Amino acid sequence: xxxxxxxxxxxxxxxxxxxxxxxxxxxxxxxxxxxxxxxxxxxxxxxxxxxxxxxxxxxxxxxxxxxxxxxxxxxxxxxxxxxxxxxxxxxxxxxxxxxxxxxxxxxxxxxxxxxxxxxxxxxxxxxxxxxxxxxxxxxxxxxxxxxxxxxxxxxxxxxxxxxxxxxxxxxxxxxxxxxxxxxxxxxxxxxxxxxxxxxxxxxxxxxxxxxxxxxxxxxxxxxxxxxxxxxxxxxxxxxxxxxxxxxxxxxxxxxxxxxxxxxxxxxxxxxxxxxxxxxxxxxxxxxxxxxxxxxxxxx
Numbered sequence: 001x002x003x004x005x006x007x008x009x010x011x012x013x014x015x016x017x018x019x020x021x022x023x024x025x026x027x028x029x030x031x032x033x034x035x036x037x038x039x040x041x042x043x044x045x046x047x048x049x050x051x052x053x054x055x056x057x058x059x060x061x062x063x064x065x066x067x068x069x070x071x072x073x074x075x076x077x078x079x080x081x082x083x084x085x086x087x088x089x090x091x092x093x094x095x096x097x098x099x100x101x102x103x104x105x106x107x108x109x110x111x112x113x114x115x116x117x118x119x120x121x122x123x124x125x126x127x128x129x130x131x132x133x134x135x136x137x138x139x140x141x142x143x144x145x146x147x148x149x150x151x152x153x154x155x156x157x158x159x160x161x162x163x164x165x166x167x168x169x170x171x172x173x174x175x176x177x178x179x180x181x182x183x184x185x186x187x188x189x190x191x192x193x194x195x196x197x198x199x200x201x202x203x204x205x206x207x208x209x210x211x212x213x214x215x216x217x218x219x220x221x222x223x224x225x226x227x228x229x230x231x232x233x234x235x236x237x238x239x240x241x242x243x244x245x246x247x248x249x250x251x252x253x254x255x256x257x258x259x260x261x262x263x264x265x266x267x268x269x270x271x272x273x274x275x276x277x278x279x280x281x282x283x284x285x286x287x288x289x290x291x292x293x294x295x296x297x298x299x
Contacts, residue, residue: 005140005141005142005166006165006166006167006182006184006185007139007140007165007166007185007186007190007192007196008140008185008189008190009185009189010185010189011032011184011185011186011187011189012185013028013031013032013187014028014032014187014188017187017188028187029187029194032184032187032195033195033198035183035184035195036183036195036198036199036202037202039181039182039183039184039199040181040199040202040203040206042181042182043179043180043181043203046177046178046179047179047203047206047207049176049177050133050135050161050177050179050207051206051207051210051211051214053133053159053161053176053177054133054207054211055211055214055215057131057132057133057159058093058211058215060131062129062131062132062133063092063093063094063095063132063133064080064093064094064095064132064133064135064207064208064211065094065095065096065097065123065126065128065132065133065134065135065153065158066079066080066094066095066096066097066135066137066204067096067097067098067119067122067123067134067135067136067137067145067146067149067150068096068097068098068099068136068137068138068143068146069098069099069100069104069112069113069138069143069145069146070099070104070108070110070113070193071139071192071193071197071200072137072138072139072143072146072192072197072200073096073097073098073099073100073104073105073137074098074105075137075197075200075201075204076096076097076098076135076137076204077096077098077105078096078201079094079096079201079204079205079208080094080095080096080208081096082208083208083212085226085229086212086223086226087212087215087217087218087223087225087226088217088225088226088227088262089212089215089217089225094208095126097122097123097126097149099112099113099115099118099119099122099143099145099146100112101122112145113143113144113145113146114144114145115144115145116144116145116147116148117148118145119145119146119148119149119152120148120149120152122149123149123152123153128153128156128158129156129158130156130157130158131157131158131159132153132158132159133158133159133161134149134150134153134158134159134160134161135161135163135207136149136150136160136161136162136163136175137163137200137204138162138163138164139164139165139166139192139196139197139200140164140165140166140192141162141164141165141166141167141168141169141180142166142169146162147174150162150174150175151174154174154175159176159177160174160175160176160177161175161176161177161178161179162174162175162177162178162179163179163181163200163203163204164178164179164180164181165180165181165182165183165192165195165196165199165200166180166182167180167182168180179203181196181199181200181203183195183196183198183199215288216286216287216288216289216290216291217288219244219267219290219291219297222240222243222244223236223240223263224240224244224263224264224267224290225263225264225288226263227261227262227263228256228261228262228263229261234253234256234261237256237261237263237266238252238253238256239252240263240267241253241255241256241263241266241267241270244267244271244297245267245270245271247270252266255269255270258276259276259279260276264283264288264290265279265280265283266279267290267294268282268283268290268293268294271293271294271297272293272294
């Protein structure tokens with residue numbers, strides 16, 4: 001079944017990798033990794049479609065779900081887990097499901113990917129529903145667990161996306177979008193945690209970050225929607241307020257405290273000279289889009 005897969009082929013450039021010096025191995029890996037960005041660039045039109053699906057889903061009280069096995073599953077969970085702290089987004093907006101459950105995040109459970117019957121159960125356990133965006137991640141394009149999950153998602157009315165690093169499979173009717181990234185054979189044959197994993201991470205970064213930008217979670221390239229939950233974020237939030245207002249660092253910190261630790265609320269309070277309650281009202285009225293509230297600021 002896997003003999004024709006790109007990810008299972010031997011890389012001609014690494015046939016003698018065990019004969020190379022440490023520096024030569026590192027240079028070889030780095031050279032192969034340099035091909036990934038170009039491969040990802042070729043699938044940007046497909047990634048754009050996924051982002052549009054994601055924005056629509058979130059605006060309609062749906063969410064984005066990643067499903068995968070092994071490295072693919074872990075990458076989905078990693079990306080989903082970073083959205084709340086980075087953008088102060090609700091935790092339910094992005095979530096990840098991995099074959100084998102929580103234990104598989106920390107320990108390889110290779111047999112879990114061959115249990116397609118588990119996919120429906122796992123998705124139902126997190127409350128998947130019509131209108132959600134289900135992104136199946138499987139470098140090989142053959143993972144039974146992921147394919148079964150996507151088929152089920154399609155049946156119940158989800159947008160389904162298949163993110164793979166091999167040619168598009170014959171049975172493509174279950175997928176609204178197929179992102180097929182050709183990164184070539186791996187340095188170590190079949191080790192898709194390497195180039196395929198890196199390509200996957202880049203694409204997930206693009207999907208989640210672009211979606212959050214379009215959902216009004218940034219102002220320029222600043223994380224204005226962050227909530228202060230530790231000293232590092234308190235300092236970052238204070239500096240953002242200082243940068244976008246005429247306040248000094250101490251004054252900015254005071255306003256941040258008065259806003260309840262919300263940078264966006266603090267900025268509206270300062271720029272609109274209003275109370276915390278009024279600032280929150282404006283933020284809700286404009287769906288969190290700070291630029292629509294305070295306009296353009298040079299910084």
